Amino acid sequence: MTETPPAPSPLKADPPPLKADLDTLASLAKRRGFAFPSAELYGGFASTYDYGPLGAEMKRCIRDLWWRRMVQERDDVVPIEAAVITNPAVWHASGHVAGFTDPLMDCLQCQSRVRADHVVDDTCPVCGAVGRFTAERQFNLLFRTFVGPVEEAAAVAYLRPETAQGMFVNFENVLTTTRRRLPLGIAQVGRSYRNEITPGQFIFRTREFEQMELEFFCHPEQSLEWHAYWKQERLDWYRLLGIRPQQLRLRDHEQSELAHYSQATADIEFHYPWGWGELEGVAHRGDYDLRAHAAGSGQALTYFDPDTQTHIVPHVIEPAVGVDRVLFAVLADAYDEETDARGETRVVLRLAPSVAPVEVAVLPLSRNERLAPVAREVWDLLRPHFRTQSDDAQSIGRRYRRQDEIGTPLCVTVDFETLDDRAVTIRDRDSMAQLRVPIANLEGALREQLALVHPERR
Ligand code: GAP
Numbered sequence: 001m002t003e004t005p006p007a008p009s010p011l012k013a014d015p016p017p018l019k020a021d022l023d024t025l026a027s028l029a030k031r032r033g034f035a036f037p038s039a040e041l042y043g044g045f046a047s048t049y050d051y052g053p054l055g056a057e058m059k060r061c062i063r064d065l066w067w068r069r070m071v072q073e074r075d076d077v078v079p080i081e082a083a084v085i086t087n088p089a090v091w092h093a094s095g096h097v098a099g100f101t102d103p104l105m106d107c108l109q110c111q112s113r114v115r116a117d118h119v120v121d122d123t124c125p126v127c128g129a130v131g132r133f134t135a136e137r138q139f140n141l142l143f144r145t146f147v148g149p150v151e152e153a154a155a156v157a158y159l160r161p162e163t164a165q166g167m168f169v170n171f172e173n174v175l176t177t178t179r180r181r182l183p184l185g186i187a188q189v190g191r192s193y194r195n196e197i198t199p200g201q202f203i204f205r206t207r208e209f210e211q212m213e214l215e216f217f218c219h220p221e222q223s224l225e226w227h228a229y230w231k232q233e234r235l236d237w238y239r240l241l242g243i244r245p246q247q248l249r250l251r252d253h254e255q256s257e258l259a260h261y262s263q264a265t266a267d268i269e270f271h272y273p274w275g276w277g278e279l280e281g282v283a284h285r286g287d288y289d290l291r292a293h294a295a296g297s298g299q300a301l302t303y304f305d306p307d308t309q310t311h312i313v314p315h316v317i318e319p320a321v322g323v324d325r326v327l328f329a330v331l332a333d334a335y336d337e338e339t340d341a342r343g344e345t346r347v348v349l350r351l352a353p354s355v356a357p358v359e360v361a362v363l364p365l366s367r368n369e370r371l372a373p374v375a376r377e378v379w380d381l382l383r384p385h386f387r388t389q390s391d392d393a394q395s396i397g398r399r400y401r402r403q404d405e406i407g408t409p410l411c412v413t414v415d416f417e418t419l420d421d422r423a424v425t426i427r428d429r430d431s432m433a434q435l436r437v438p439i440a441n442l443e444g445a446l447r448e449q450l451a452l453v454h455p456e457r458r
Helices: 022-032 053-072 089-094 164-169 171-178 220-240 288-297 323-334 371-382 396-405 416-421 439-452
Strands: 035-037 049-051 077-079 101-106 113-115 137-140 143-146 156-159 184-193 208-218 248-252 264-272 275-286 303-305 310-312 315-322 335-339 345-349 360-364 388-390 410-414 423-428 434-438
Touching (some): 022 035, 022 323, 022 335, 049 053, 053 077, 053 208, 053 323, 164 184, 171 184, 208 323, 220 248, 220 275, 220 315, 275 323, 360 396, 371 388, 371 410
Parallel strands (some): 077 184, 360 388, 360 410
Antiparallel strands (some): 143 156, 184 208, 208 315, 275 315, 303 310, 335 345, 410 423
């Protein structure tokens, strides 16, 4: 790079604290079916979660929003899907076998294993003992496995710790088959695995997670401009998910924080219940990876620039984010509690319709045999168009509360008048206002009402 990166912009002030702490969120997630501790039947499995019906649906919404913006709507990005377990030479060349490590220490007092870079003032973050640590050791985060029947050194392989290398080792294939010119982005969504020393904070840091990554290959002299572009573009994306801008900020990494491949990185940070932390990284990887794989494979990984008639090694800008971490941030930001005049507390997830696992719930006023077929008819009518649920258990008030708690923006109530006037009531989650609409106009009316729901309208 010939240019110098611009000076970091000043950091944003802290927003007011979120309404939910970690335990409240984890317990809501379990109670309502967003995420369960994995294999709970057998006592769970440390920091591992299984997504329930609502969590699975919400993850799909997040992936789809990313895919739409990062692949489908662009003319300069193409997707791939690479293998999770591939030739270990990839991880030797990328530097992960030698360098993908965290420093760890053991506390001699409580035997906890902690990350040395998380220890402040020589104090154990678990038991508070001061100066009672073993010497620092480097711990490699790669998950090792064996391919084939024999567990021997020659059969060692790794579960990928990032999806990114799939894009680098396929750069030449994608370039040739798509006949594209620079800039060219290659995008991928898929699971990654890291043997984290200190996973935790619910789904914030786990050993198995899902990444959405873009490797954007560009001319070296345009790379700083593209880095600035992608920082802003990625920050803007979170508006589509309804995360309030006050909860997000960009933070440029200090030189000492940079990963082994990175020339410059900015984090998009979210203000979590415990303070600011990484949500997404937007890294400038320079030509590190293409050069590393050219050296590792013995094949030139260059781009022939038809304008200058020269071969160049492109630079890469990489926005990389975890689906699970986005889901966590969305839930944490959306959680709200309000108390009415009678002192009753209502828990509301103020989700944007774009990420709400249920957009519309169909609720017959009561479990009455005359209402059931009409409620069924309305549900059948809406299912092809919206993410829906139908619920007839318990009082209508309790069912509204249940839908509020999972963030359903709109409920459609079928009552006895419906039998005469073929109209239903739409109830808004945030204002609790009600609107009477003929079934014949329901789909259009719901679309209009959903467009009005926005988490910033609190
Ligand atoms: N290819 C670059 C890369 O993987 P990273 O900062 O290590 O960079 C990118 O990871 C994103 O993946 C993070 O910002 C975070 O959203 C997510 N992520 C990383 N490790 C994770 C973990 N252990 N659990 C959940 N999400 C994780």
